[in-house]
Amino acid sequence: METLDLSRVTDEDRRRVAGIEQDADVTLTDCYQCGKCTAGCPMAHAMDLVPRQLVRMLQLGLIDRALTAKTPWICANCMVCSVRCPQGVDISAIMLAVRRTAKKRGLRPVREADIFDDAFVGNIRSFGKSNEAILAAKYNLLSGHLFQDVLNAPRMAARGMIGPKIHSVRDKAAVRRLVDRALGGRQGDACQGDVACQGDVKLDTLDIPNAQWDTSTCQVLRPPDTRPPDDRDANAHQNEGGERP
Numbered sequence: 001m002e003t004l005d006l007s008r009v010t011d012e013d014r015r016r017v018a019g020i021e022q023d024a025d026v027t028l029t030d031c032y033q034c035g036k037c038t039a040g041c042p043m044a045h046a047m048d049l050v051p052r053q054l055v056r057m058l059q060l061g062l063i064d065r066a067l068t069a070k071t072p073w074i075c076a077n078c079m080v081c082s083v084r085c086p087q088g089v090d091i092s093a094i095m096l097a098v099r100r101t102a103k104k105r106g107l108r109p110v111r112e113a114d115i116f117d118d119a120f121v122g123n124i125r126s127f128g129k130s131n132e133a134i135l136a137a138k139y140n141l142l143s144g145h146l147f148q149d150v151l152n153a154p155r156m157a158a159r160g161m162i163g164p165k166i167h168s169v170r171d172k173a174a175v176r177r178l179v180d181r182a183l184g185g186r187q188g189d190a191c192q193g194d195v196a197c198q199g200d201v202k203l204d205t206l207d208i209p210n211a212q213w214d215t216s217t218c219q220v221l222r223p224p225d226t227r228p229p230d231d232r233d234a235n236a237h238q239n240e241g242g243e244r245p
């Protein structure tokens with residue numbers, strides 16, 4: 001059984017836990033440790049801390065234990081736990097928040113999960129849909145598991161799942177915007193989603209006029225001005241004290 005040393009928990013630890021709580025939009029004290037989340041979790045058998053335990057670590061302020069856990073990286077984000085929780089604790093969101101925080105600190109307890117995640121999201125951002133051959137090749141190369149699943153390739157090719165043709169959607173920029181919004185902005189230097197991206201991909205490719213971006217985080221600083229040009233000009237004149245033409 002793991003021994004927990006609560007005497008070392010600092011105010012800074014509690015502040016960092018509060019950051020995760022805010023990021024996930026949950027109230028950790030709502031959890032009364034019933035374990036219903038864990039009972040329904042399809043991945044619990046592979047986790048070093050089951051979902052209930054991860055929440056408990058956070059409740060106790062043991063942030064470093066939570067950030068170094070494999071659990072959030074193994075989590076499939078199926079949301080069964082969130083649906084089952086009688087207290088309405090969105091554990092799936094907690095998993096993502098812990099994972100994001102760990103990644104920002106350079107922690108990735110399950111390296112392959114992080115590589116796969118980046119490769120998958122990058123695939124969607126680049127093409128609007130997943131191209132299995134590119135995904136597999138990128139993952140195998142970056143993870144060092146060069147021949148993983150290569151024996152499946154002939155069967156996948158026979159079923160049309162992989163091939164020389166790259167599949168993409170018509171409005172790739174729209175899909176990319178959706179992905180970025182869902183992820184809450186990707187870190188510019190960690191993002192490998194777009195081969196052309198050098199930190200200012202959105203300025204070049206997202207086709208959103210007048211938007212201002214923080215190129216280090218890929219987040220919108222000022223929403224785009226979607227008004228017709230005439231209305232914009234009129235407003236500019238008013239702000240300058242001029243008259244509407």
Ligand code: SF4
Pocket residue numbers: 030031032033034035036037038051052055084085086087088089091
């Ligand atoms: S189901 Fe909800 S209340 Fe029960 S242990 Fe899980 S998070 Fe806590």
Ligand code: SF4
Pocket residue numbers: 037040041042043044051074075076077078079080081082091092095
């Ligand atoms: S979202 Fe993650 S923690 Fe929750 S049930 Fe699914 S795999 Fe388990």
